[in-house]
Ligand SMILES: [Zn+2]
């Protein structure tokens with residue numbers, strides 16, 4: 001178990017971005033709910049920028065793999081852009097906007 005980190009109060013969409021903590025992003029729980037038409041990916045964990053607890057749901061349309069698809073399309077690897085949805089108020093965030101305004105990419109291995 002990793003020690004929970006204290007939430008970092010920072011301005012919304014801080015530029016330059018705060019330090020990205022890959023181990024925080026890697027610790028996120030990723031669950032995939034598969035239906036016939038789409039895959040719903042839920043990423044639950046802490047934001048690698050502000051360490052706030054975040055839960056992000058991403059819907060992927062299922063595209064059937066085609067015969068003769070280009071080589072090098074990867075083996076079911078999907079990049080997902082996750083946006084911070086922490087419940088903290090970050091300075092400068094638009095009203096009703098949750099999170100620190102940062103987003104990051106995770107690679108989902110589908111098998
Ligand atoms: Zn955040």
Ligand SMILES: [Zn+2]
Nearest residue numbers: 050052086088
């Ligand atoms: Zn935050």
